[in-house]
Amino acid sequence: MPHIIDASTFLALRDTGLPVLDARSPSEHARGAIPGALNLPVLDDAQREAVGTLYARSGREAAVHLALQLVGPHLSAMLARAQHLCENRHEVLVHCWRGGMRSGSLAWLLESAGYTVHLLEGGYKAYRAHVRAQLARPARVIVLGGMTGTGKTDILHAMADLGCQVVDLEGLANHRGSAFGSIGLGKQPTNEQFEAALYEVWSRLDHGRPIWMEDESSRIGTVAMCDAFFTHIEHGRLVTVELPLEARVARLVAEYAATGETEAMLHGLERIRKRLGDDAWRRCADALRAGDHTTAVRILLRYYDKAYAHHQAQQPREAVRHIVLERDDPATVARRLAADEDSLAG
Structure with missing residues (x-):
């Protein structure tokens, strides 16, 4: 038997x-x-x-x-x-x-x-x-937030290199979380595959130590976090990072222009056309077709910054720390946050 x-x-x-x-x-x-x-x-x-x-x-x-x-x-x-x-x-x-x-x-x-x-x-x-059941286990979660293009994912990766406990949700979902998040990344996992991979990471972490995640919506591309896990993001301690607009534009241009996938970018743009407005959509599409990624990114950031501000206004919590940066330097931010993670986790 x-x-x-x-x-x-x-x-x-x-x-x-x-x-x-x-x-x-x-x-x-x-x-x-x-x-x-x-x-x-x-x-x-x-x-x-x-x-x-x-x-x-x-x-x-x-x-x-x-x-x-x-x-x-x-x-x-x-x-x-x-x-x-x-x-x-x-x-x-x-x-x-x-x-x-x-x-x-x-x-x-x-x-x-x-x-x-x-x-x-x-x-x-x-x-x-x-x-x-395991994804619902209590944990000392710290959520890293900030406007689009602040380099949150790179900061978290640098923190992981320093020995911090990090759950890379966008990496597990194979999606960057925006209308353009799938560009250059290939197929996403199914929801069951995503949860299984998330469990493999979550179950191996020390829940007595701080655990870092990016401030995400419950849906990342086509996959969605279950309510039992998403509550960690909703109620985790919030740390926000602010980067100058020019630095964010430069980061996003480097990240997306390098893919050379103009048609995929236009497809992503179409998905937010109604929210973007016809005039902004048209100017952004013209810029993408002309290879002017800087102008396209500037237009898109106006939309995403407003969306982020609205999201923050709905938050029932305030950031336990807000870091204002003069330049794009994920490694330095990672060292600062890693040194203070116990106090930040509360």
Whole structure:
């Protein structure tokens, strides 16, 4: 019989190096998976749909018979695939969606071949609940805010290099958080993938020490933070950074002009056309097409600065520190904040 274990124990064993086999279908695995899990579907997407349809129409017994008919001819190939995925390990972690027939069937097959199997109680659904619960854990969060172009991400990266605990939300989301945030970065993770990656970072931090994050909205591009985690940003201690307009313009021009993706920038501009206003949108689009990124950035910053001011006005908290900079120097700011992080965290 397989060992039935909870999500916390399952993940602890994964961290020792045991292979994780996900018995769900390929599309389920692609939508979201336990980091490091290898997909070994008991039923492919079409088969899963057929079994589910029959279950709804004719009940469990008929669905089980169909599943056995579909899986039976492929047991030998499935075992060979499992042996390949697990390499030389003969102890393995297995899960499906709810810890039911699919993971149970795979566990039986592997035990028959001499494997020691640990089965996730409640399956991937229980893992997701565990992730949400852990993301809600109390922490001494400090939120770094400031207008667009102040270099907040670079400051946080410099702080991480100094040994501070930093959660790079934009890095995990693969998006810079604005209408232009996806330029040059490629595809974003799914929401489940984002939360799984966030959990991997969050669960390894010392929650007795300060944890730094950027002041973000609940949505970063196409992914959204769950309420349980976003409350850390809403109620964290706020530190703000102010950089002169010219320095912010120079930073953003260097960051976006270097991508050479004018069409992508125009596409991003279209998304905020209504809020920007037709006149500003037209002047900004003309500047981008002419390669005049400085003018385009100046126009956009008028919009983003107003949006930031509105956001700050809605804040129920005041900054515990406001740093005014004369020049763009993330390393110096990082050293100042790192030296005072305990007092800033309260």
